[in-house]
Amino acid sequence: MITLQGLTHVYPGHRKTPPHAAVRDLSLHVPAGEFCVLTGPNGSGKSTLFRILCGTLTPSAGRVEIAGADLFRQPDAARRALGVVFQSPAVDKQLSVRENLRLHATLYGLGRGTLAARLGEALEWSDLEGRLDQRVDTLSGGLARQVELAKCLLTRPRLLLLDEPTTGLDPASRMRFLKALHTLQRQRDMTVLMTSHIFAEAEAADRVAVMMGGHLLALDSPGALRDRVGREMLVVEAEAPDHLHAALAESLGRVVTRHGDELRLEGLGRGDGLALLEQVLAEHRDAVRSVAIRRPDLEDVFVHITGRDPGDAAGPAAEAAEVPS
Amino acid sequence: MIRIVGALAGREIIRFLRQPNRVAGSIGQPLLFWLFLGSGFSPTFDAPGLEGVTYMQYFLPGVLMMLMLFASIFSSITIIEDRDQGFLQGVLVAPVPRVAIVLGKVGGGAALAVGQSLILLVAAPFVGLVPGWGGLALILGAFVLSALGFTTLGFAVAWGMRSTSGFHAVMMVFLMPLWLLSGALFPVATAPGWLYALMIVNPVTHALRLVRLPFHMTPGELAADPAYLAALAVTAAWLAVCLGLSVWRVRRVETGVAPHRAPA
Ligand SMILES: Nc1ncnc2c1ncn2[C@@H]1O[C@H](COP(=O)(O)OP(=O)(O)OP(=O)(O)O)[C@@H](O)[C@H]1O
Ligand SMILES: [Mg+2]
Numbered sequence: 001m002i003t004l005q006g007l008t009h010v011y012p013g014h015r016k017t018p019p020h021a022a023v024r025d026l027s028l029h030v031p032a033g034e035f036c037v038l039t040g041p042n043g044s045g046k047s048t049l050f051r052i053l054c055g056t057l058t059p060s061a062g063r064v065e066i067a068g069a070d071l072f073r074q075p076d077a078a079r080r081a082l083g084v085v086f087q088s089p090a091v092d093k094q095l096s097v098r099e100n101l102r103l104h105a106t107l108y109g110l111g112r113g114t115l116a117a118r119l120g121e122a123l124e125w126s127d128l129e130g131r132l133d134q135r136v137d138t139l140s141g142g143l144a145r146q147v148e149l150a151k152c153l154l155t156r157p158r159l160l161l162l163d164e165p166t167t168g169l170d171p172a173s174r175m176r177f178l179k180a181l182h183t184l185q186r187q188r189d190m191t192v193l194m195t196s197h198i199f200a201e202a203e204a205a206d207r208v209a210v211m212m213g214g215h216l217l218a219l220d221s222p223g224a225l226r227d228r229v230g231r232e233m234l235v236v237e238a239e240a241p242d243h244l245h246a247a248l249a250e251s252l253g254r255v256v257t258r259h260g261d262e263l264r265l266e267g268l269g270r271g272d273g274l275a276l277l278e279q280v281l282a283e284h285r286d287a288v289r290s291v292a293i294r295r296p297d298l299e300d301v302f303v304h305i306t307g308r309d310p311g312d313a314a315g316p317a318a319e320a321a322e323v324p325s
Numbered sequence: 326m327i328r329i330v331g332a333l334a335g336r337e338i339i340r341f342l343r344q345p346n347r348v349a350g351s352i353g354q355p356l357l358f359w360l361f362l363g364s365g366f367s368p369t370f371d372a373p374g375l376e377g378v379t380y381m382q383y384f385l386p387g388v389l390m391m392l393m394l395f396a397s398i399f400s401s402i403t404i405i406e407d408r409d410q411g412f413l414q415g416v417l418v419a420p421v422p423r424v425a426i427v428l429g430k431v432g433g434g435a436a437l438a439v440g441q442s443l444i445l446l447v448a449a450p451f452v453g454l455v456p457g458w459g460g461l462a463l464i465l466g467a468f469v470l471s472a473l474g475f476t477t478l479g480f481a482v483a484w485g486m487r488s489t490s491g492f493h494a495v496m497m498v499f500l501m502p503l504w505l506l507s508g509a510l511f512p513v514a515t516a517p518g519w520l521y522a523l524m525i526v527n528p529v530t531h532a533l534r535l536v537r538l539p540f541h542m543t544p545g546e547l548a549a550d551p552a553y554l555a556a557l558a559v560t561a562a563w564l565a566v567c568l569g570l571s572v573w574r575v576r577r578v579e580t581g582v583a584p585h586r587a588p589a
Contacts, residue, residue: 009581019582054418060581079420090415094340106332107419135343151415 001159001191002030002053007062009048009214022048023059024214030193030207032158035185037202038195040211041306046195047087049211050163053193054084067158083157085165087195091147093137097128100136100147101154108155115154122153125180127173141168149177153184160185162194166201178204199298208298212306222298229296229304230267234276237262237290244287251283252276259303266296266304329421333429334436337400341437351396351441356448359388362510372512375541381452386537387509389445389468390529393438393475394504398496400434401479405486423575427568431476438472439465449540460539463547467535470560474532477567484574503529531559 007026013019022045030036038046051057052064055075063070069077091100101122105115123129126146136144145168152160160181166174178201185192194201202208203222210218210225218225238244241261248263249256257264265276273293280291294300341347363381372383407413416426446464449455456464482499486492506520507529516524524530534556538547547553 008584010584012582021584024584056414056417056578058578058580060584076420079418082418084415084418086414088410088414090412092336092340092412094343095336099336099339103332103336104415104419106328107416107421109328109420 001032001034001067002028002193003063003065004028005063007049007052007059007064009045009052009057009059011048022214023052026062026211026214026216028209028216028219030191032191033185033189034206035182035192035204036194036207036209037205038193038209038211039197039199039202039302040195040217044211045214046211047163048214050084050087050161050195053161054082055079081158083152083155083160085148085152085160085162087163087167089144089148091136091144091151093144094135096133096135097139097147098132101151104151105154110155118154118156121184122150125176126150142170142173145169146173146177153180156188157190158188159191159193162192164195164197166196166198174198174201199302202298210302210305217305218301225298225301225305226296229300231270231295232268232273233294233296233300234265234268234273234280235262235292235294236264236280236288238287239289240287244284247284247287248280252279266300326422326425329425330429330432333416333426334433337430337433338437347399351392351399351437352444354395355388355392355445358391359384359445359448373514375512378541379452382454382540383512384510385449385452385454386533386540387504387507389442389536390471390507390509390533391504392441392445393468393472394500394529396438396441396472397434397475397479398500400430400437400476401483402489402492404430404480404483405489405492408484409487424572426575427477427480427571431473431480431568431571434476434479435469435472438476439468442468442472454540456540457543459544460542463539463544464536467532467539467560470535470564471529471532474528474560474564474567477564477571481567481570481574484571503527506530507533509533528559528563531556532563535560 005027007023007028008021009023011020011022024045026049038049040046048057052059053066053071055071055078058072065071066078067081069081071078092103095103101119102115110118126149127143128146128150131139131143136147139147145165149162149165152162166177169177181192182204184190194205196202205222207219207221208225209216218228236244236248238261241258241263245256245258245263248254248265252265254265255267257266268276277291277293280288296304359381363384366380366384372378375383404413408417413426443465479500482495483492486495506524506527508524509529513521513524513530534553538550538553538556542550542553
């Protein structure tokens with residue numbers, strides 16, 4: 001459904017800012033009917049990639065094919081297949097919910113009858129029922145976001161692009177939206193590409209892509225990505241992490257990674273964690289505050305792949321994202 | 326296409342009507358301008374070719390032009406916020422002809438300007454400006470043409486601008502002078518040579534003529550008046566150029582620079 005080949009985008013610089021390569025030689029194929037979640041640190045080029053896919057930004061180099069049409073040669077064919085939810089709000093705040101939906105339907109050539117028939121499916125997951133005639137600027141931030149999402153479901157796109165669609169939604173409506181999205185996606189065989197910083201959202205995806213510094217670092221199913229970090233991992237919290245870090249590495253003969261104040265032994269096979277835990281306690285009981293065996297989740301994978309850990313803002317990722325001139 | 330233009334224009338009108346302050350301001354401001362400036366200047370005012378016309382009468386078409394200019398600025402300024410971070414993002418990725426986006430925005434803005442002008446026109450008989458029915462039709466036509474001219478001009482300027490403060494700057498050094506040098510405040514004919522030249526190449530001067538002359542001449546006289554016909558041609562050309570420019574700007578997509586600086 002989406003094929004990207006050698007996609008590169010360099011934002012032109014200005015007097016004070018040098019040109020910035022936001023997407024670098026990226027190739028990606030998302031087959032029809034797939035639910036793909038794109039994640040990556042802030043500024044890794046996700047929104048830039050989205051703007052290219054929407055046709056509002058022409059890349060420096062590379063090819064984009066959407067629904068079999070070359071995006072740059074037949075933009076209209078690609079646009080018809082597309083539904084987009086932007087990172088920043090694109091509803092008119094001074095119009096009511098119903099007026100917004102009606103206007104959107106008109107832009108996509110839907111008649112009044114079709115609009116009425118589809119209103120239900122676009123809204124059933126939301127909290128907007130009974131608020132259709134309220135102006136959007138009188139809705140809460142999360143409810144306004146729901147209007148945005150309802151709007152894009154209305155046109156039954158074959159390919160849905162969502163840039164952090166659930167920011168500002170409470171956990172309950174986020175879950176309801178995702179459930180509705182997954183259901184609609186399966187029913188209509190819709191392709192979904194969604195960016196998200198919420199890893200729980202990625203767990204349900206068919207594949208997860210991780211971007212950093214404009215590169216695609218990984219693209220795999222959530223399960224396969226987890227396996228990169230191993231089946232199990234041991235997380236040790238220390239009184240003096242520096243000291244224990246060295247001691248553990250020496251006594252266990254394994255790679256110990258440090259994430260903030262946590263020490264991690266990653267890449268363990270199933271059942272290996274317990275033996276290792278006993279060994280850690282036997283040899284370093286006094287230096288250990290707590291120790292746990294965890295099944296890695298996607299957050300751990302993200303940290304593992306991007307080398308970025310939450311406690312250390314200037315990790316290797318920050319350097320990798322610079323553009324060498 | 327027509328439905329899309331209508332829907333986008335309708336949005337402009339609904340938004341306007343939902344802001345009572347804007348409605349009051351857009352009529353009130355030119356009205357006050359006209360009353361204060363018009364009464365302040367000498368009532369015995371003799372423009373060449375317009376003998377016996379009072380300044381209140383002379384200034385009314387100028388005030389109408391100012392109203393249109395401001396209406397166009399208000400309608401264009403929203404483009405800047407809407408395009409990168411707002412409503413227009415969604416319109417731009419919709420499968421709609423780019424011309425429809427321009428016509429919708431501009432049509433809505435111009436309809437508002439014409440509506441406001443018609444309200445202000447009610448004041449004309451009170452200062453003794455009473456055009457005939459034919460003249461009235463010509464004035465209405467002039468309203469439509471110049472309102473479209475101003476809104477497309479605003480559109481072409483605002484599209485591609487990143488900040489509203491930049492737009493304010495352009496407005497002050499470019500759009501306001503267009504109005505000041507249009508014969509709105511003082512006649513073109515009596516201006517010194519260099520100013521005369523500036524005024525005569527200013528398209529707003531010609532749009533203003535289209536509005537002013539039907540108050541003082543019959544349609545028959547106008548049809549034979551070369552100045553009026555020239556004004557019609559210039560205004561139409563102005564509109565066509567700005568419309569073309571607007572569509573061209575909307576069609577243009579921001580492009581990345583050559584990747585020679587990208588890392589290996
Ligand atoms: N219009 C622009 N001009 C110049 N540089 C830009 C522009 N837009 C984005 N960038 C730069 O391109 C890089 C990628 O930005 P982008 O918005 O694609 O990141 P992102 O992955 O969406 O981040 P986030 O998670 O914060 O939304 C950033 O370094 C950003 O500063
Ligand atoms: Mg982003």
